[in-house]
């Protein structure tokens with residue numbers, strides 16, 4: 740029970756339906772409740788999110804779903820209110836919602852750029868901004884931002900995605916420094932290539948699959964649970980002296 744007594748809000752958590760491919764947020768929701776947390780699953784995908792929360796409750800755990808577009812300030816105020824009014828406080832926020840953003844610099848439109856910056860940079864900023872006062876009230880907290888190895892290194896594609904994930908990585912360190920004295924820790928997770936609802940179509944298609952495998956020293960694409968395990972660590976008190984850190988979980992991809 741590594742998260743006993745904690746209340747967590749996880750964005751991008753809609754894909755947590757049993758026997759279906761899960762995303763990091765969905766997988767983390769299940770792991771968090773099994774470790775003793777109460778969880779608010781948040782997403783724009785209402786049907787899948789509700790189904791995930793219902794299944795978690797059917798298994799005897801405490802979870803609710805709230806519709807949240809992470810780019811919308813009012814939605815954030817509502818989602819934090821739901822967490823506090825339902826479970827009494829907020830200890831953990833996982834800013835995990837995201838979307839793919841392919842394209843070279845010349846292929847990327849201004850709309851593509853703004854869309855990526857909105858979901859990965861503004862979304863993380865807004866979530867952090869509205870979580871901080873509640874965490875301060877709770878005596879501290881842990882904010883976990885899902886960046887990417889694409890927030891650390893470049894690639895031949897995904898221009899706006901790289902820029903936005905890089906923004907989330909540095910925003911994390913800025914917030915970590917600002918709120919360390921409030922006992923609020925802020926860290927980023929940097930997954931490598933992992934099969935999820937967001938990536939499955941592309942990752943299973945040649946020549947993309949061979950290109951990916953050629954870049955992963957461990958020789959395999961990752962599993963969502965392997966990322967969620969890292970989130971459990973950062974959410975728990977086991978990481979009590981960890982803030983502003985980057986947890987890379989990538990099968991060695993960025994070690995070379």
Ligand SMILES: NC(=O)c1ccc[n+]([C@@H]2O[C@H](COP(=O)([O-])OP(=O)(O)OC[C@H]3O[C@@H](n4cnc5c(N)ncnc54)[C@H](O)[C@@H]3O)[C@@H](O)[C@H]2O)c1
Pocket residue numbers: 750751752753754761762763764765781782783784807808809810835836837838839858885886887888929930931932933934935936937938
């Ligand atoms: N899968 C990978 O290989 C990989 C690697 C590195 C980083 N990531 C990042 O991990 C995070 C989770 O992705 P995943 O691969 O688990 O995918 P996933 O299939 O769980 O998809 C992400 C979720 O975010 C939700 N979402 C998108 N825009 C939103 C918005 N504006 N407001 C609220 N929710 C929104 C989607 O509905 C979806 O449920 C994303 O930030 C992604 O960029 C993924």
